[in-house]
Structures are given as structure tokens and as C-alpha cells.
Amino acid sequence: xxxxxxxxLVALLAAALPVACxxxxxxxxxxxxIKVYNWEDYIDREVLNIFEEETGCHVNYVTFSQNEDMYTKxxxxxxxxxxxxxxxxxxxxxxxxxxxxELNLDNIxxxxxxxxxxxxxxxxxxxxxxxxxxxxxxxxxxxxxMVEEPVTSWNALLDEKYAGEIxxxxxxxxxxxIGLIMNGYSVNSDSEEELEAAREWLLAQKDSNVLxxxxxxxAKDMMAGNEAAxxxxxxxxxxxxxxxxxxxxxxxxxxxxxxxxxxxxxPKSAKNKEAAECxxxxxxxxxxxxxxxxxxxxxxxxxxxxxxxxxxxLASIAMNPTDEMVARCEYYVDISTFDNAxxxxxxxxxxxx
Numbered sequence: 001x002x003x004x005x006x007x008x009l010v011a012l013l014a015a016a017l018p019v020a021c022x023x024x025x026x027x028x029x030x031x032x033x034i035k036v037y038n039w040e041d042y043i044d045r046e047v048l049n050i051f052e053e054e055t056g057c058h059v060n061y062v063t064f065s066q067n068e069d070m071y072t073k074x075x076x077x078x079x080x081x082x083x084x085x086x087x088x089x090x091x092x093x094x095x096x097x098x099x100x101x102e103l104n105l106d107n108i109x110x111x112x113x114x115x116x117x118x119x120x121x122x123x124x125x126x127x128x129x130x131x132x133x134x135x136x137x138x139x140x141x142x143x144x145x146m147v148e149e150p151v152t153s154w155n156a157l158l159d160e161k162y163a164g165e166i167x168x169x170x171x172x173x174x175x176x177x178i179g180l181i182m183n184g185y186s187v188n189s190d191s192e193e194e195l196e197a198a199r200e201w202l203l204a205q206k207d208s209n210v211l212x213x214x215x216x217x218x219a220k221d222m223m224a225g226n227e228a229a230x231x232x233x234x235x236x237x238x239x240x241x242x243x244x245x246x247x248x249x250x251x252x253x254x255x256x257x258x259x260x261x262x263x264x265x266x267p268k269s270a271k272n273k274e275a276a277e278c279x280x281x282x283x284x285x286x287x288x289x290x291x292x293x294x295x296x297x298x299x300x301x302x303x304x305x306x307x308x309x310x311x312x313x314l315a316s317i318a319m320n321p322t323d324e325m326v327a328r329c330e331y332y333v334d335i336s337t338f339d340n341a342x343x344x345x346x347x348x349x350x351x352x353x
Contacts, residue, residue, distance in 0.1 A: 027056030028055060028056070029057035029272075031056065033057065033059075034058075034059055034060070034082035034276055035060040035271075036062070036082065037062050037063070037073070037079075037084045038062075038064075039065070040217055041063075041217065042085070043061075043292055044291045044292050045061075047283075047291055048061060054282075059279070066216075067086050067090040067173075068172070070090070071090060074094070074099055074269070077269065079269075080267075080269040080270070080271060081269060081270065082266065082270040082271060082272055082273070082275065082279075083264055083270075083279055083280065084267055085262050085264050086262065086263070086265065087260050087261070087262050088121065088123045088262075089173075089331070089335070091129065091265060092123040092124070092333060093334040093336050095129050098268065099267060100267055100268065101265075102128050103277060105127070107277035107278065108131060108281045109281065110281045110282075110285055113285075113289075113302045114284065114303070115302070118135065118261060121261065122331075129265055130263030130264060131263060131283075132301035133263055133301070134293075134296070134301070135262070135298070135301055136259075136299050137235045137257055137260070137318070137325070137329060138174055138177070138232065138233075138234060138235075138257045138260070139238065139253065139257055139318075140156065140230055140253060141223050141233045141250050142248070143230070145226075146162070146247075147162065147229050147230060148161070150251075151249075152251060152253065154253045155182070157178070157205060157230070158210060160208060163209055164210070165229035166212060167211065167212050167213055167219055167222070167232065168211060168232050169215070169219075169233070170214040171216065172348040175202065175351065176202070176348060177257075177332070178201075178202075178232070179198030179201040180194060182198075183198060188330065188332060188333045188335065190335070190338040192343060195343040196343075199350060203350065206351060214352065215231075217237075219233050220240045223245065224240070224241040225245075226247070234298075235298065235299070236298030238250040239298075240296075243297070250316075250318045254328075256328040256329060257329045258329060258331070259329035259331060260332065261301070261331075264279075266280075289305045290308070293305055297319075
């Protein structure tokens with residue numbers, strides 16, 4: 001009887017083994033880990049749980065608040081990351097400095113879901129190193145119950161009627177860009193004369209005492225809570241604030257602005273490139289892209305998500321700017337090789353002092 005029991009036990013274990021192996025095989029990266037470096041508050045955390053459940057790969061998720069902070073970590077080798085999500089001008093720089101891998105697009109079939117106008121960008125021909133994650137614009141959010149007239153120009157940021165209730169961005173590239181635009185220049189200027197004019201505009205704004213300060217992520221909550229009259233904000237943050245306070249409006253000023261794309265890249269320091277590409281492919285899946293758009297309010301590059309926008313979303317300037325609005329916007333380019341690149345930092349330090 002004892003021998004029979006042992007035989008039965010062995011048979012049961014043998015029968016169970018293929019099931020366990022099958023369950024493990026369904027998770028292609030079981031036991032692996034990737035480190036993802038992304039902007040603050042820029043993903044639905046449930047998405048990470050789903051990825052881990054489906055692949056068996058743990059995600060170590062860390063955040064940054066500016067492209068330049070991310071670049072410093074990556075370029076100095078201070079940290080190793082498997083996926084990073086910088087903006088287009090920083091992607092251009094990372095490619096130039098050979099800091100990101102060329103992607104194996106065979107591992108990213110969901111790239112077929114990306115809208116055509118965001119494919120093959122000038123900053124990364126053929127999407128050899130990056131896949132779009134989100135896109136948007138830079139503009140002004142204002143409180144229609146606090147501001148007397150509709151805002152149409154960046155000049156509203158000089159209006160002394162709202163002294164102490166106007167907030168600029170704590171972001172060198174975005175703030176210097178406004179100074180350049182207001183003097184009729186490109187946001188990618190390399191001219192010392194033009195950058196000096198931007199400096200003068202920004203310092204005049206600061207010296208007029210209209211500003212409440214230079215902030216970033218706090219702006220959306222301040223505007224939602226009626227704590228400011230207007231603030232320079234990214235379109236997704238604008239939508240977040242508007243959702244919580246229907247007195248708010250978003251505008252892309254008549255003089256023009258920045259249009260940007262954040263893309264997913266695999267750094268040279270990546271320890272698990274295949275798992276990283278699996279993650280990028282997963283993020284381009286329509287259901288996952290929809291979850292992220294619903295959570296962070298930015299515009300998705302995924303066709304199926306765009307096709308599913310409702311009437312309110314289609315009418316939103318922040319979510320769906322018109323072709324005319326887009327036409328008066330510029331992408332940032334990498335300025336690191338400009339002769340006068342140092343002036344951007346110099347202007348910015350002057351403004352903050």
C-alpha cells in the first residue's frame with residue numbers, strides 16, 4: 001500500500017508539472033526586472049501592475065521633473081535604466097551622444113498603432129531609437145472668473161491687474177522660449193542678440209512684480225483651487241485642472257508656442273533590452289494607452305484611442321488643438337551643439353536670481 005501511495009504521488013506530481021511550466025512560459029520575463037525612468041505623475045500605476053502580471057517582469061519605477069535632470073543621470077552613468085521617456089529635443093541629443101540603443105522594431109509590433117503624423121520624426125528618422133508615448137502643447141491656463149477678458153496673447157503674463165497671481169514655469173527651455181516668441185523669434189534661436197532680447201523681456205516681467213513665482217507640477221492644483229489667476233502649463237496639466245474647476249480655460253497664444261512629443265527609449269545602460277522593448281510594445285497597446293490618457297490627460301499617439309475621443313474631448317484645445325493652432329507651434333530642437341547654447345543657461349540663471 002505504501003508503494004502504491006508513492007507511485008500515485010509521483011504520478012500526480014508528473015501531471016502537475018507541465019501545468020506549472022506552462023503558466024511560467026506564459027510570462028516571458030518571469031523573474032526579470034526593468035527600471036523605468038519617467039516624468040512625475042505621468043502613468044496610471046495600474047498599468048505597471050498589469051504589465052507585471054502579464055509578463056512576470058517587475059518594474060522599478062522612478063521619476064524626474066525635467067529633461068535636463070534625466071540627461072544628467074543618464075550621461076554621467078550615475079544610474080542604469082532600461083526605459084527612459086524624454087522629450088523630442090532630448091531624444092535628439094541622446095541619439096547624437098550615443099546614449100540610447102537602436103530599437104529592434106520586430107519586438108514592438110504595436111508601433112503600427114501610432115498615428116502617421118508622429119512617425120518618422122525629424123529628431124529620430126524611422127523611429128530607430130524612440131516610440132511616441134504622449135504629445136501636447138504649451139499654453140496658458142486662466143481663471144475666467146478672475147481674469148476680466150479672454151486671454152489670447154502671452155502679453156497677458158504682464159498684466160499688473162493680476163500681480164502676484166501669475167505663475168511661470170520652472171523650466172529653462174519653456175520659459176526662455178516665451179521670451180523668444182514675444183520678440184518674434186524662433187524657440188530654437190542661436191542668436192546672441194535674440195537671446196538677449198528674450199532675457200530683457202523675462203527680466204522686465206520679473207521686475208514688474210506681476211509674478212507669483214516659477215513652479216511646475218504645483219500649478220495644476222493651484223489653478224484648480226482658485227489660488228492663481230493664470231499659469232503657464234502643459235496641455236495635459238491644463239486638462240487635469242479644468243476637469244476639477246470649470247471656471248478655467250486653456251489657450252495656445254496667438255504668437256505661437258511649443259508642440260512636443262515624449263518618446264520611449266532604451267538607454268545604452270539597459271540591463272534587459274528585450275524586456276524593455278516588451279514594455280514599450282505594451283504601452284502602445286490601445287487598452288493600455290487609453291488607461292494612461294484617461295489618467296494623465298495628455299494626448300495619446302495611438303490611433304484607436306484618437307478614434308475613440310468623445311465630442312467634449314474633440315472640442316478641447318488642450319486635447320485636440322486645431323491644425324491652425326499646431327501650425328503656429330514649433331518643436332524644440334537639441335541646442336547642445338549651438339555656439340550660443342551657454343546663453344540659455346545664462347539667461348535662465350539671470351531670471352531665477
